[in-house]
Amino acid sequence: MKNYLNCETTIWSWLSTKDHKRIGVMFLVSVTLFLLVGGVFALILRLEHLTPGPTLVSPNMYNQLFTLHGVVMVWLFLIPAIPAGFGNFFLPIMLGAKDVAFPRLNLASLYIFWIGAILTIYGVLDRAADTGWTFYPPYSSQTYTKATPVLLGVFVLGWSTIITGVNFITTIHTLRAKGMRFMDMPLFAWALYGVSIIQILGTPVLGIILLMVVMDHSFDWGLFDPARGGDPLIYQHLFWFYSHPAVYIMILPPMGVVSEIVTSMAHKNPLSYKAIAYSTFGIAFVGFLTWGHHMFTSGMSELNAGIFGILSMGVAVFSAIKVFTWTGTLYRGSVWIRTPLVYIFAFLFLFIFGGMTGVAVAATSLDVHWHDTYFVVAHFHFIMVGASLTAFLAALHYWWPKITGKMYFEGWGVAGAILVFLGFVGTFFPQFLLGNAGMPRRYYHYSEQFQALNVLSTAGSWVLALGLLLVLVTLIWSLVAGEKAPANPWNSRSYEWMTPSPPPKENFPETPRFVRGPYDYHLPLEPP
Amino acid sequence: MNLAVPKLQHHFEDLPKQAHAARLGMWLFLASEALFFSGLFTLYAAYRAHYPEIFREGVAHNDLVLGTVNTFILLTGSLFLSLALWALRAARRALSVLLTAATGLAGLVYLIIKATEWAHHMAEGIFPGGRGRFFVENPEPAWAIFYTSYYGLTGFHAIHVTVGVGILAWTAWWMHRERVGPAAAYKLAIVGLYWHFVDIVWLFLWPLFYLLRNPA
Incomplete structure (x- = not known):
């Protein structure tokens, strides 16, 4: 049967496609490639810390590696991965639409992403930037390394993000199937709505402030140079005005993935649909008012710090609502423990751990002690890798049958999930202890008493890498040797499972009529 | 008169829906643009709070007449564009084309005047980043920050x-x-949204760089 994969097969038919599914697949392939690149940087960093002194790379190269690891992982993997990849693929299908509202712009966003990626990578090849992914001036204005192409690359990537956000909100407003109200949408669509708001309102502020640093770096404008009357704190405020909400760009889509997988695998409606949908907007809103907690030690008044601290803890309230709703959904469900759900178990554990340490660092008195130590590194990796990457892998397995038409290997899938989880905890749990003991982040050397935990962390990174490699190899192998996927391998009620695997070019063989909700598990499953 | 109707794309059910999507998309894009400029306005506000006196003198140094003439030109252009939309909806295409072109012309005149102002500044030795002889005569760093x-x-x-x-x-x-014909008017309206937005940004720049010149 003709589907979106085999309806046209030339390379040009892919490069010029306006089909949201193909664009989503190309985003997924691209971000997976950058996950590997960023992962290799991380492995070298961990290897360098095997011994307290020089191990493998020079001090300069160390600075460049942690900068590029951050830049690649944040802007080339975490931010686009779930919205531009899975979001593009599944949002129109979940709404019963044939495409996103602006298909041509959607293709443009992919090309803009590639251009931004090429610019960024160009800045890596020779005299790579060494500023840290935060590009703090005045250092970033003065470094001899190629900060400018990396900054411009991130600026360009921002436009790709904005276009995706505009496209998603417009699609949700105008292309829902006949009779589908907002509160009938699958929860993944709500997560994408929330994240699109942040993408539209946060990204341009990052764009303009990075352009100002480009002007400082390339044309010596001196806007943030204290020696010339400039104020680097203004940069920090504007940078975090985007980059803190950016954390929610990286975590809201994974939360949408969790909502989908938990309901599908528990075969039960969510404990509270409204709680999950509304808390998304709670996070998106409060997330804009918490940026100051990155600057507690930058000279902030006690009143300001107190307000930012309390607002930051507010995020935990909305996150907790979601966690309780997910666990409540699993309770007394008819739970199928499959690879995606194993990843979700890992997600819940790591997200709660990362979230609770987040509440701890939001308390100013504690933050002053932990600021710029490995404690903070461990905290945000628990959220970014422990939660976001884990949800990405869960989504990859969950939707693999729909996207490729092949089943992954269940046993290998579970083995990969367990390896990734163990490797992750091995890598990052010791870093909490290191940070609490006072090991600063971004230092090339460290004191000898920290070595044992660092060796543990480096060993953990190898297990994590092995796990990810296993996932990659077995998934690719399943394309060749995997069983053919049925339309609905999970007995899910969500709409994307009502169409064949892989879906036809127009998403559904005929215009879909959604006569029941996406979580109506009390109704019998209609035949495919 | 032959009135062409825009093509309906395959994923929309009807033209009004397609027009609605296009308008909504433009509004969202403008929200993004507003935040883009808000970063720059924040920079200005913060530095004005740091250096109120020199920022005031700097504003007084700018040419109030040229700045105000430019405001007038941009607003007239926006009026033309609103009339162009009205004309297209009334199926008077030739008039609409003329008015739209006139708006573009107003934008061009604005740019010429703006470039003249910049040329005046550069003739005085004022360049971005505090370069030029003006900053030798006025060495306080705030002058460089103001002009940058x-x-x-x-x-x-x-x-x-x-x-x-x-x-x-x-x-x-x-x-x-x-x-x-009138069925395509929504496309002109979207162009208008963008153009009016650019005007409104100037309506903030005008006071910040030309009007706020008197001591408090």
């Missing part, structure tokens, strides 16, 4: 005006060539 933000803010605004002039020229040509 001036070039930054008016420069980014001018880029938006330039893009707008290009879009207006293309739109006028497209309306003429495709012989469009």
Whole structure:
């Protein structure tokens, strides 16, 4: 049967496609490639810390590696991965639409992403930037390394993000199937709505402030140079005005993935649909008012710090609502423990751990002690890798049958999930202890008493890498040797499972009529 | 008269829905643009709070007449564009094309005046980043900060005006060539949204760089 994969097969038919599914697949392939690149940087960093002194790379190269690891992982993997990849693929299908509202712009966003990626990578090849992914001036204005192409690359990537956000909100407003109200949408669509708001309102502020640093770096404008009357704190405020909400760009889509997988695998409606949908907007809103907690030690008044601290803890309230709703959904469900759900178990554990340490660092008195130590590194990796990457892998397995038409290997899938989880905890749990003991982040050397935990962390990174490699190899192998996927391998009620695997070019063989909700598990499953 | 109707794309059920999507998309994009400029305005506000006296003197140094004439020109252009939309909805295409082109022309005149101002500044030895002889005579660092933000803010605004002039020229040509009718008016309305937005940004730049010149 003709589907979106085999309806046209030339390379040009892919490069010029306006089909949201193909664009989503190309985003997924691209971000997976950058996950590997960023992962290799991380492995070298961990290897360098095997011994307290020089191990493998020079001090300069160390600075460049942690900068590029951050830049690649944040802007080339975490931010686009779930919205531009899975979001593009599944949002129109979940709404019963044939495409996103602006298909041509959607293709443009992919090309803009590639251009931004090429610019960024160009800045890596020779005299790579060494500023840290935060590009703090005045250092970033003065470094001899190629900060400018990396900054411009991130600026360009921002436009790709904005276009995706505009496209998603417009699609949700105008292309829902006949009779589908907002509160009938699958929860993944709500997560994408929330994240699109942040993408539209946060990204341009990052764009303009990075352009100002480009002007400082390339044309010596001196806007943030204290020696010339400039104020680097203004940069920090504007940078975090985007980059803190950016954390929610990286975590809201994974939360949408969790909502989908938990309901599908528990075969039960969510404990509270409204709680999950509304808390998304709670996070998106409060997330804009918490940026100051990155600057507690930058000279902030006690009143300001107190307000930012309390607002930051507010995020935990909305996150907790979601966690309780997910666990409540699993309770007394008819739970199928499959690879995606194993990843979700890992997600819940790591997200709660990362979230609770987040509440701890939001308390100013504690933050002053932990600021710029490995404690903070461990905290945000628990959220970014422990939660976001884990949800990405869960989504990859969950939707693999729909996207490729092949089943992954269940046993290998579970083995990969367990390896990734163990490797992750091995890598990052010791870093909490290191940070609490006072090991600063971004230092090339460290004191000898920290070595044992660092060796543990480096060993953990190898297990994590092995796990990810296993996932990659077995998934690719399943394309060749995997069983053919049925339309609905999970007995899910969500709409994307009502169409064949892989879906036809127009998403559904005929215009879909959604006569029941996406979580109506009390109704019998209609035949495919 | 042949009134062309825009093509309905395959994923929309009807033309009003397609027009609604296009309008919504533009509003969302403008929200993004507003935040883009808000970063620059924050820079200005913070530095004005740091250096109130020199920022005031700097504003007084700018040419109030040229700045005000430019405000008048941009607003007149926006009026033309509103009338162009009204004309197209009333199926008077030739008038609409003329008015749209006139708006683009107003944008062009604005850019010429703006460039003249910049040329005056440069003749005085004022360049971005505190370079030029003006800053030798006025060595306080705040002068450099003031003029760098001036070039930054008016420069980014001018880029938006330039893009707008290009879009207006293309739109006028497209309306003429495709012989469009009232059904395509939503496309002109979207161009108008962008152009009015660029105007509104200037309505903030005008006081910040020309009017706020008297001691408090």
